[in-house]
Amino acid sequence: MPPKRASSGSGPSRRKRAKTPSNEPPRSKRWAAVSASANADADYKTTWKNPDKWYSFVTICSPLEEEDEDGEDADSEGEEEEEDDDDGNDHDHDDDDEADIVEGGRPKCGKVDCLCFKPVSENPDHPWLVSQAGYRKYTTQHIHMSLRDPDNFDMCTFNDHAGYGALEVVQNLLLDYVEAADRGWKEQWAVCEGLALWLLSPASNIMTTIDDGECVNTTLCLVGRMFLDMLAQLDERSLVGDATDVKDVGTIMAIHLKVAAGVRDDGILEDEDNGKEGGKKFQPAHFDDAILSYANQRGVTLQGPEDVDELTANLDGNVELPKKGTTDPWGWNASLKQYEKKYTGLTGFMAKKETSGIGGDALDITTWSSSRRREANFERRDPLGRREMDAIKKGMVMQLG
Numbered sequence: 001m002p003p004k005r006a007s008s009g010s011g012p013s014r015r016k017r018a019k020t021p022s023n024e025p026p027r028s029k030r031w032a033a034v035s036a037s038a039n040a041d042a043d044y045k046t047t048w049k050n051p052d053k054w055y056s057f058v059t060i061c062s063p064l065e066e067e068d069e070d071g072e073d074a075d076s077e078g079e080e081e082e083e084d085d086d087d088g089n090d091h092d093h094d095d096d097d098e099a100d101i102v103e104g105g106r107p108k109c110g111k112v113d114c115l116c117f118k119p120v121s122e123n124p125d126h127p128w129l130v131s132q133a134g135y136r137k138y139t140t141q142h143i144h145m146s147l148r149d150p151d152n153f154d155m156c157t158f159n160d161h162a163g164y165g166a167l168e169v170v171q172n173l174l175l176d177y178v179e180a181a182d183r184g185w186k187e188q189w190a191v192c193e194g195l196a197l198w199l200l201s202p203a204s205n206i207m208t209t210i211d212d213g214e215c216v217n218t219t220l221c222l223v224g225r226m227f228l229d230m231l232a233q234l235d236e237r238s239l240v241g242d243a244t245d246v247k248d249v250g251t252i253m254a255i256h257l258k259v260a261a262g263v264r265d266d267g268i269l270e271d272e273d274n275g276k277e278g279g280k281k282f283q284p285a286h287f288d289d290a291i292l293s294y295a296n297q298r299g300v301t302l303q304g305p306e307d308v309d310e311l312t313a314n315l316d317g318n319v320e321l322p323k324k325g326t327t328d329p330w331g332w333n334a335s336l337k338q339y340e341k342k343y344t345g346l347t348g349f350m351a352k353k354e355t356s357g358i359g360g361d362a363l364d365i366t367t368w369s370s371s372r373r374r375e376a377n378f379e380r381r382d383p384l385g386r387r388e389m390d391a392i393k394k395g396m397v398m399q400l401g
Helices: 036-049 074-083 090-105 132-146 161-183 185-200 202-209 213-236 249-265 284-298 308-312 332-343 346-350 370-376 386-393
Strands: 057-059 129-131
Touching (some): 057 132, 132 161, 161 202, 161 213, 161 332, 185 202, 185 249, 249 284, 249 308
Antiparallel strands (some): 057 129
8 A cells, every 4th residue: 555645734744764875876867956856766776785685576465446345445444443443542553554654665555464575485376466676666656746746735836736746757767767777677677667556556647637638648658668668678588478587577567458448448548540550560559469469479477457358358469579689679769769859848847947858856846945835835834844854955755644
């Protein structure tokens, strides 16, 4: 379960981690001088110190909301039972929850018979798998999103602030994938895992509501190309299959199919003629056809979502896969350059800042001036006091509870 979102009207709370040592990875030029986004990014990169641990695979409980036979949310029922606990010591329970959220960036889901973060060997048939780095990447995106939602700061900025904030989060993940190439395919795979889980989360849905539907469509097509580029890299290493070192490949592939189907229901990822051509030619708006083709042609069992058969029923799993050794096999690099040229400075423009490139932290409210935060705050006060800003300047991580 993702970190808890602050209810409307509540102010920011702080959960702080120690600043990373002086030998931390170089700070990305995407970030402002004072930025809680930069701190969250640096905190994630502490995983690089122990790759054997973080690139190992674990089981997780299904991140999808499940309903019981009566149509009630099973998780909600469990939460009600917890609230009725006989000891009545809600304060202690809340402290435990916060510790679970903060420690290692891995919140427990709270489900009965929870399988979260157990070695795959303990439950080899469990369908929901992920690397520990990939899950940490995912939870970090909830931090990034919380910093870009004005409701969390009792502020009214502009209607699509949170929606464009979610877009900025996704754009940063696209850039993370590029930068991760210097660390190797395992880190790039972690980015793909984190992005897949983030797009599966309801928290990301607000991106699809912004007033630039073409941008959303183009962005998600680019996400598809990025994942196919990753699969091509794995294919070069003969790592696309059921019996490889990438134990969750079937899970992450299935999540991408689930995401594509979900946004397509909302009118996104559709061609101009509202259909697709037949044949084996790759079509960016139907990248899920190519993902299924990898599964079919490389013997990958798609797992995780219970409706996998439904997700694949109307897909074309016969897209021609690129030959090994092909340069930019799915047009990821070329498409990214076009995307950066078209949407350079977009989120900065929405934030009324002069920026270049994509991603960054223009919509992160911690990067705004105190006077601007006061102007947008309901009570005309800065929701971030001196204590909060000093903590951010020291590299602490701000997470809304």
